[in-house]
Amino acid sequence: MATETLTLGKALNAGLRKALENDPKVVIMGEDVGKLGGVFRITDGLQKDFGDQRVIDTPLAESGIIGTAVGLAIRGFRPVCEIQFDGFVYPAYDQIVSQVAKMHYRSQGKVRIPMVIRIPYGGGIGAVEHHSESPEAYFAHTAGLKVVTCANPQDGYSMIQQAIASDDPIVFLEPKRRYWEKGPVELDAPLTDAYPLHAARVARPGTDATVLAYGPMVRTALDAATAAAEDGRELEVIDLRTLSPLDLTAAYESVKRTGRCVVVHEAPGNLGLGSEIAARITEECFYSLESPVLRVTGFDTPYPAARVEEEYLPDLDRVLDAVDRTFGW
């Protein structure tokens, strides 16, 4: 089987290419996705090979991108929309939460919107304002949408294809600061063999405490686990992958073994995903917990200027600090 080493960006590109090849109804649409290949080059070369009817440079209008994709979906296409940056999804927010999310429900299942909304998200790349946001909770809070995020090239490659093949509307969050990180990707494995889209996965087994992370923070959590191992502590890291529905089966099993749990995300802590996760773990694992579930998150401020983002973003030290606190109880 062909295993190649690819960056997350290239893996996503390969996954999109596969999807375009396999299903003539798949169309990619967004700003600058054509000749430029997207500002992150995730759609690089696709318009050249599939034409401008399949890879569509849209007018500069996000509500238009999502709204017309709804119509295309009703017509039997499978639109894959690229939103250029996290902070620019809000002009389309009404279409996503009021229309995309509810069509299947309102039509009692007669209308399907098999749409994927790709959003490069999160900080850590030194960008100006509106380019570093973590909007996952807005979407995860909306019933009818599914929200997933990949953390490594293999998942990027298979999850994007699974999302496109799915009949659900899916918000597909891509951790932009990880686009350039490399990993092995099995390019020829059939999609049916891929790890299920809506399941979390143990990224590193461990016995002493459980760290739950997703998207850009998985790498940070793994680095923290490596550092903790040097101090003789074995952290289990779980990559949540699916944020809505939230799959916590692996997390429950893990926390029942370790008795300690730290949840990590970049988005502000207030009413973030970590709150939901901590509540559910407390309900499910109450008698196994040695200490409260702790959260390591961004602060409850707007995303700050780039020169202080390293302080804003949870890093290895803050994760280890939280792990220490769970042991101090």
Add this chain to the structure above:
Amino acid sequence: MAKGDPGAATRSKRAAPRTKRAAATGEPELVQLLTPEGERIESALGPDGTEYRVDFTDEEYRGLYRDLVLVRKLDAEATALQRQGELGLWASLLGQEAAQVGSGRALRTQDMAFPTYREHGVLYCRGIDPIMPLGLFRGVDQGGWDPNEFKFNMYTIVIGAQTLHATGYAMGVAMDGKTGSDEGEAVIAYFGDGATSQGDVNEAFVWASVFNAPLVFFCQNNQYAISEPLERQTRVPLYQRAGGFGFPGVRVDGNDVLASYAVTRHALDNARHGQGPSLIEAYTYRMGAHTTSDDPTRYRIASEVEAWQAKDPIARMKAFLTKQQIVDESFFAEVDEQARAESVHLRERVLAMPDPEPVTMFDHVYPNGSPELDEQRAQFSKYLESFEGSAH
């Protein structure tokens, strides 16, 4: 040229029939007062028959030239600073100096401007220290000037959003009774050709029209929205959109500082006198990349850039000043030297711009603070102190 209220654009409204007084360089309906060769055109007619002319003193002509050169030089310095890692990003205005200086100088002190992220030339005309936008692009702040003091709002990165803010502000001007005379206030909203596709911009057109807001929509059509050419945004000339919304639209040669001034001054005066909104399409070209992280070779051909180079806004002003013997050679040398000195000064100050203290990220979230946030700040400070002596 004196800051604030220079020159005078005179105007008179004529009834049809329209004559093509200034049929400019192949573009229909392009108001032009200075050709690429530096020839002055006495007056030019807009699509509704408005006659545009300017009447500047030699000193004012020199001032406009100085503005153009300074703005270009400071912009070039910022691009260089980005290349050297001192700025995270820079959105250059190269090629758009005339549209920005022309419209910026047409503003009166009482007028309010709502910019995008590229309006460094207008910012300069508003009397704001050119270091100000560099903080945003360096990543140390989010733009440091006081919008109320300078009547120049914050840069807006989300495309088109500011057009609605400008509309609301202009509605407020009218509600405050500040229109209807020469002392009236007018508002200007800047945006690009790409932005005209946004819902917000179209909603702004609707609102401004319905409420007769004293507002000038100033679209710098620089032919591209990142990689996408104008044809991806529209099938009709942008200025013609205005008609469908119920207000006048005009296309001006955006590389002609005189015409940009005349057309903007006229539209602002109409607005301040209570005649409602209008749309100006400044037909121009982005000579450089969209921003420093863009690669225009993927979507743009060199011959196109060359063709626009021949229409350079500074070169034509220089040719005009020389031909008319308004200046001698020493003037150009003096302006160049001033631009060089100011850019060196800018560079020094950028290099000296310190990173903010991390705790400042908790400042200004709410006007009166919040106990929860105060607690977070305190914990964060304690956490930072725990690294005392380490790299933190």
